[in-house]
Amino acid sequence: MTPLFFEHDFLTLIPELFFLMTCLILLGFGLSIPSEGGESLRVYLWLSLFSLGYAFALLIHNPIEHAFAFSQSLIIDEFTLFFKALLLFGSFGTLVISKNYLIKEKMYSFEYILFLLFSTLSMLLMISSYDFISLFLTIEFQTLCFYVLAASKRTSEFSTEAGIKYFLLGAFSSGILLFGCSLIYGFTGMTNFGDLGLLLTGIALPQIYELSSFPASGLFLGILFLAVGFLFKVTAAPFHMWAPDVYEGAPTSTTAFFSIVPKIALLAVFLRVFFHSFYDLLESWQNILLLCSALSMIVGSFAALAQQRIKRLLAYSSIGHVGYMLLGFSCASLEGIESVCIYLVIYVLMSLNVFALVLALNSVNSRLRYVSDFGMLSVSHPVLAFTFACTLFSMAGIPPLAGFCSKFYVFFAALGSGLYAVAILGVLTSVISCFYYIRLIKIMYFERPSRWLTYEVLDLEKAGVLGLTLFCILFFFLYPSPLFLSAHKVALCLCV
Amino acid sequence: MISEYLFYFFSSLALASAILVIRARNPVHSVLFLILVFCNAAGLLILQNLDFFAMIFLVVYVGAIAVLFLFVVMMLHIKVAEIHENVLRYLPVGGFIGLIFVFEVLLVVENDLIPYAGWHSGIFSLTTAESISYLVSGLPFLLDPTRSFREYIHDFQTFFSFGSSGEASLSVNELCSSEMMKKVSEVFAQASYTEWTRVLEQTTNVEAIGQVLYTYYAYFFIVASLILLIAMMGAIALTLQRTNQVRRQEVFEQNLREYTKTLQKVRVQGEVGS
Numbered sequence: 001m002t003p004l005f006f007e008h009d010f011l012t013l014i015p016e017l018f019f020l021m022t023c024l025i026l027l028g029f030g031l032s033i034p035s036e037g038g039e040s041l042r043v044y045l046w047l048s049l050f051s052l053g054y055a056f057a058l059l060i061h062n063p064i065e066h067a068f069a070f071s072q073s074l075i076i077d078e079f080t081l082f083f084k085a086l087l088l089f090g091s092f093g094t095l096v097i098s099k100n101y102l103i104k105e106k107m108y109s110f111e112y113i114l115f116l117l118f119s120t121l122s123m124l125l126m127i128s129s130y131d132f133i134s135l136f137l138t139i140e141f142q143t144l145c146f147y148v149l150a151a152s153k154r155t156s157e158f159s160t161e162a163g164i165k166y167f168l169l170g171a172f173s174s175g176i177l178l179f180g181c182s183l184i185y186g187f188t189g190m191t192n193f194g195d196l197g198l199l200l201t202g203i204a205l206p207q208i209y210e211l212s213s214f215p216a217s218g219l220f221l222g223i224l225f226l227a228v229g230f231l232f233k234v235t236a237a238p239f240h241m242w243a244p245d246v247y248e249g250a251p252t253s254t255t256a257f258f259s260i261v262p263k264i265a266l267l268a269v270f271l272r273v274f275f276h277s278f279y280d281l282l283e284s285w286q287n288i289l290l291l292c293s294a295l296s297m298i299v300g301s302f303a304a305l306a307q308q309r310i311k312r313l314l315a316y317s318s319i320g321h322v323g324y325m326l327l328g329f330s331c332a333s334l335e336g337i338e339s340v341c342i343y344l345v346i347y348v349l350m351s352l353n354v355f356a357l358v359l360a361l362n363s364v365n366s367r368l369r370y371v372s373d374f375g376m377l378s379v380s381h382p383v384l385a386f387t388f389a390c391t392l393f394s395m396a397g398i399p400p401l402a403g404f405c406s407k408f409y410v411f412f413a414a415l416g417s418g419l420y421a422v423a424i425l426g427v428l429t430s431v432i433s434c435f436y437y438i439r440l441i442k443i444m445y446f447e448r449p450s451r452w453l454t455y456e457v458l459d460l461e462k463a464g465v466l467g468l469t470l471f472c473i474l475f476f477f478l479y480p481s482p483l484f485l486s487a488h489k490v491a492l493c494l495c496v
Numbered sequence: 497m498i499s500e501y502l503f504y505f506f507s508s509l510a511l512a513s514a515i516l517v518i519r520a521r522n523p524v525h526s527v528l529f530l531i532l533v534f535c536n537a538a539g540l541l542i543l544q545n546l547d548f549f550a551m552i553f554l555v556v557y558v559g560a561i562a563v564l565f566l567f568v569v570m571m572l573h574i575k576v577a578e579i580h581e582n583v584l585r586y587l588p589v590g591g592f593i594g595l596i597f598v599f600e601v602l603l604v605v606e607n608d609l610i611p612y613a614g615w616h617s618g619i620f621s622l623t624t625a626e627s628i629s630y631l632v633s634g635l636p637f638l639l640d641p642t643r644s645f646r647e648y649i650h651d652f653q654t655f656f657s658f659g660s661s662g663e664a665s666l667s668v669n670e671l672c673s674s675e676m677m678k679k680v681s682e683v684f685a686q687a688s689y690t691e692w693t694r695v696l697e698q699t700t701n702v703e704a705i706g707q708v709l710y711t712y713y714a715y716f717f718i719v720a721s722l723i724l725l726i727a728m729m730g731a732i733a734l735t736l737q738r739t740n741q742v743r744r745q746e747v748f749e750q751n752l753r754e755y756t757k758t759l760q761k762v763r764v765q766g767e768v769g770s
Contacts, residue, residue, distance in 0.1 A: 006714065109733060112733075115730070133713075133716055134719065137723065140723055148729075217604050218604045221600055221603075
């Protein structure tokens with residue numbers, strides 16, 4: 001029997017293939033179940049959670065640790081393993097916390113969950129991609145799912161508006177990204193990350209740079225466009241204007257998904273692009289990322305001060321967090337990559353906690369919209385108020401909590417790379433952002449709300465997520481070494 | 497020569513009609529200009545010997561997408577006046593960003609795309625003037641397919657001796673003189689070379705795509721199919737109205753039904769006697 005052409009390639013991708021198959025089976029299954037009523041949605045949700053869990057198990061136990069697949073368009077190593085595991089964890093958590101919200105908002109369509117699953121699949125492939133074509137295809141795959149997710153609540157005009165806005169700006173940024181890719185292809189003739197890395201080795205050395213008369217300015221332009229497309233997608237500061245509107249208009253479960261999950265995949269794949277292929281052209285992208293990081297930190301801290309709506313506030317807060325991650329990114333050192341990984345993990349935990357809380361405070365009489373609605377939460381729900389206060393302290397970066405560790409590590413890496421000005425700016429904006437985080441705590445504990453909301457009973461799954469994430473946030477500082485070790489391993493993967 | 501003029505013709509027409517797409521007052525006209533852009537792009541593709549791509553371009557973009565646009569535009573009844581209210585309002589910002597883009601592209605074009613064949617200087621570690629003088633003297637012979645390999649070797653040997661001794665080094669002024677540049681451009685205009693791979697084996701566009709699409713690029717093909725699936729699902733999920741009023745076919749129940757029970761003989765009282 002002759003072996004299949006791609007036999008071994010399929011073996012390396014067993015988790016993704018399994019997940020693809022389950023998505024397709026769930027698509028068929030969804031068509032056969034009745035579309036009304038929460039009961040079938042609940043069944044559907046549990047099935048998709050199972051599929052995510054099994055994909056996670058397959059991923060962890062995949063015997064093949066290092067491989068290239070499909071003629072070097074995909075790569076598998078510790079780096080992808082770490083980010084894929086984090087991604088599946090994030091999707092799992094988001095799906096768990098959005099369960100009751102979907103039923104309460106009467107969003108019974110199974111397609112919503114299916115789009116979540118498909119976008120998770122696309123991001124799994126995105127993390128693995130090792131070629132500009134596969135990168136662009138998976139980004140398109142992901143954003144197409146996201147447009148639908150943003151517009152999924154068809155009865156609400158805000159949701160439709162969010163979908164349209166996201167669609168227009170997302171298409172624009174995809175175009176810029178593709179333009180960057182094609183410029184790079186045009187000036188080097190290659191799309192593979194590894195090939196590009198080999199071609200550009202030592203290009204920045206002055207003796208090579210002057211002699212070879214390499215078309216570097218065209219390449220710079222390509223990298224610039226690539227970086228702009230990437231910054232658009234991760235909502236970094238000059239390109240962030242779509243984020244608050246989309247985050248606010250979309251259904252809250254979608255907002256949770258948008259702010260937690262895609263950042264993992266995008267940061268992972270662009271870490272690989274910039275460190276693997278363009279590390280020798282460091283000066284071309286480091287300044288762009290540094291500038292955007294500084295601007296995101298400033299926007300994230302100052303623009304959030306004036307926000308009255310909780311989802312907008314969280315959107316600006318996530319912009320600020322992206323700024324800190326980009327600071328770690330632009331350090332261009334081993335410590336920088338490690339700090340990004342650590343920050344990302346802790347960011348996922350904190351955001352899961354916050355969004356679980358926002359989704360848990362599902363009021364019976366009206367929707368939780370404004371910051372002032374949290375008033376006197378300490379009296380009505382003392383445990384929830386304590387949880388929220390802890391997470392907010394952690395986001396602000398108060399010492400013993402997890403958020404402090406991640407920020408500390410980012411600033412440490414920045415100082416190590418000599419980026420003193422931006423590191424000091426980061427500390428200052430972090431202090432300013434403390435103001436609005438602590439203002440929320442003040443509202444919860446000391447202010448009377450303008451309108452009283454009656455909240456539903458917390459369900460078991462959300463309570464589990466809240467407890468788990470709170471535990472991690474509170475006691476991270478006692479035993480951080482597993483995360484630090486795995487982050488170090490991840491960072492070493494990029495230093496080929 | 498003709499292909500050069502055709503290139504200028506197609507590209508300038510494409511640019512002009514692309515501007516008219518966004519400037520036309522009537523949306524139907526702008527869709528028609530869009531079709532013209534696609535046709536010109538197909539012409540440019542044919543000039544690059546990409547016949548299959550040109551055909552696909554026409555079939556997909558003109559045949560499907562532009563016609564779909566036209567349908568949408570004609571069905572929606574967009575008010576003509578609304579569209580061009582705010583052109584001047586966005587001009588300063590848009591113009592500024594556009595100018596930045598133009599300057600960036602011009603920068604690249606200036607530095608990298610205007611050919612002076614500086615590539616060789618790095619490899620042979622010569623000055624630019626020397627390499628150009630080499631190119632001017634040697635290029636027509638190098639690109640001549642009728643010459644033998646021995647002659648090439650001889651050429652290289654003489655060139656290296658000439659380059660290293662530096663007997664005939666040109667000054668920068670000489671290089672920049674118009675005569676020199678004219679010579680360079682003449683050489684580039686005359687240069688013709690044989691692509692031996694093409695002589696050995698001719699493949700058409702379709703064959704070339706087919707050889708890689710299902711083998712090396714199979715993964716891209718699969719992901720593209722998934723994207724199409726998502727696009728279809730998204731369109732359905734966002735527009736399908738699920739109401740209780742519509743009577744729907746329940747396939748599962750239909751299959752479960754026992755036909756012996758659906759058709760029944762009913763004895764009607766009163767008809768027995770007749």
